[in-house]
Amino acid sequence: MTRPQHFGWFLARGFGPQGWGYPSLDWDYDWTRPEVYQEAARTLEQAGFDLVIIEDSPSLGSPETIDLRVRHAFGGPKHDPLLLAPYLFQATRHLGVVPTVNPAASLPYTSARQFATLHHLSGHRLGLNVVTDTGSARHFSDAPQLGHDEAYDRAEEWLDGIRSLWHSWDDGALVADRATDVYADGSRLRPVAHRGRHYAFDGPLNALPFTDGEPAIVSPGGSGRGLGFAGANSDVQLALAPLHEKSVRDYRARVHEAAVAKGRRPEDITILFAIQPVITSSSEEADRIVAASARPDDAALQQIARKQSSDLETDLTALDLDRPLDLSIFGAHVSRGSIQRLIGDRGEDAPLRAHLTALARAGRLSDRTGFVGTADEFADLVEELGDWGNDGVLLWGDFHPVTLHRTLDELVPILRRRGLLRREYADGGLQANLRSF
Template sequence: MTRAQHFGWFLARGFGPHGWGTPALDWNYRWTEPRLYQESARVLEQAGFDLLLIEDAPSLGSPDTIDLRVRQAFGGPKHDPLLLAPYLFEVTRHLGVVPTVNPAASLPYTAARQFATLQHLSGHRLGLNVVTDTGSARHFGDAPQLGHDAAYDRAEEWLAGLRQLWGSWDDGALIADPARGRYADGSRLRPTRHRGEHFAFDGPLNALPFGTGGEPVIASPGGSGRGLAFAGANSDVQLALSPMDERSVRAYRERVHTAAIEGGRRPDDVRILFALEPVIVASAEEAERIVAGSRDPDDDALRRIADKQSSDLETDLTSFDLDKPLGSSVFGAHVSQGSIRRLVGDRDIETTPLRVLLSDLARLGRLTDRTGFVGTADEFADYIEELGEWGNDGVLLWGDLHPVTLHRTLDELVPILRRRGILRTEYVPGGLRANLAAF
């Protein structure tokens, strides 16, 4: 029997210059205005997607590498996705919106109050993608930058503080009975006091409790042991990046499920959504042409990839000889190991020429032989169906939020997924948490 799965869209470029560097720029959308995102949010809801997850990074990186982030707009500028969320809630009724938030950037009381407000305004459709970016520390004070694991410790204290504040109204505290002339019972509000390693605050929270809709959904990325432990103990959705063969998918899911059990939760408390970037085309012949055309990228194609990787790695790859190895010493200690792995793959960075590394990233593969994600809508549906046979919870389709991209990806795919029973045809009441729990 075909297994229904959850679908989301991962706006991997964040709230930034959409269309830049592509022909879609000439559609004349203004990325700083809400219309582009509102139109796309309507499409995602019409398609039956559970959520839109919006990447963010509050920093342009170190002072020495800012130009790498902005020259092709890969790493900035970016506006705050939390402030975009109300515009998306306004034009949708069911779609969950999950902006990225950084515990270093806002104090627990302020964050708890803002998120509670949005949860009520949205009809319980808010999610929070909690990241532990340490490179932005200099923007939020003069405390030393935390290490990788310590940043997760801070995130756990921050999230526990939010939940403590959200729970500071006991059952029965809210009365709201005009006949009795009583709005609330102050004796049922907890005088919360927190003094921790990273934060200090008092409660109770000056915002209403959530009622049956529950608190905002918590999402998280991260594949390290500490990142998965955080997800297991805290998250409702895990953004998963993994090789997409059966063995790797099952192994990743097992690691998350083990982390959930160790965190005192059930394995199915965490919905694991693998991030994929499909290239949906009209025919198998077109797919073959696209894959064949990617096999021998020219220097211009490699330069475009180098520009993007330079932003992610905060290292100017365009300044190195394409025909010589990089060597691991070119990357500073602040550079994400995940970003380095995406560049290097299974190659030896000390001996592999940069041209080979960039060419590996440029090459595309076919869905039919599971070497990549270029294929027809039917072929992609076959793959999603196969993921379901492996016990998969769902996928996040990865791309920008330009309407051109959405229609190119979804127009043929959505009807096929629905006919096969993979994609929902209707929502349940109760908001994002209820729809994630529906199957």
């Protein structure tokens, strides 16, 4: 029998207009208020999910594509997810909350103090989704934009610095002895003097040490440098890879090798494969959805082009659908992984229409060509992934109650009956839940 799996939800729109572009918008939730997020967080906790990860980009993008990104709310507006986190903690008792953070946006000392504060307030349930987006660099300074690998180098220095501050209170530094009226022993506080390539700061940190582990570090990315960062630093790795056995096992092996190379154990990293299922009430309904997606019209392709244009910060809507896609149109700041997800295995000579059509096509869970199917069929996939050694899955979508219930109402009971989804949480916060099975 497959062991229980970890489940997370990726809030794909970030702290932005939940439900925009869908009929569920007429439920009249205000996305700028906490209630819609709190209701969704309570639903995830009732379902037994380990964590919710809140996507973010602090930038509206390049001046040339701002209108493209905001017109349909694909790329913005977005409010700061770190400031949403306390409201989600208030509404739940066990759910881990993981806002996205960018090392370019705040200094290590400030970050270490803010994160420590939230971690204590939440009962050790904070996680940090560390991203290395460089496209927003101009908002934070006039320094030249970093390249892909150097951005990871900066992130590693940033995180190393934060951890040195978190550990600037040695064992025994916190005394809290009423009888002697001694709260802390200053001789056990480390001074910390960091002078690095990207940051310079002194400690110790003006915040208490942790009793149940540090905030969980989450990272995306499949490049060699990205996996190296995960191997050295991450508690959770977000995986995007084809869900067949060889691909899953190979990806996991690469993450585990990166961890071992940094002196860590493979089991120190929980790997979650990202999936966006369309759960249907019957196999017949799933077949109808898949058949309808096979021949998208130009209007459907343009809708996909708008979404891809936002993600890639490149206007695909102005291009000829029937000409090959020139990859030189993508700037250096655009993720290579994002470009690869667009072109797939079709090659650079394929017309844009072919790439967009492939993205429009849906496939069936039952034959592993896609993610449309019944709750039982999705549970079959989760079991199969578990048989291959996987740790769990990351579902994604808006954080709108309608979206969550459409996905989870039938799925949760089936996953629980199969022993795949937790019924109880561990004591000790997010890190404890990640290590509970």
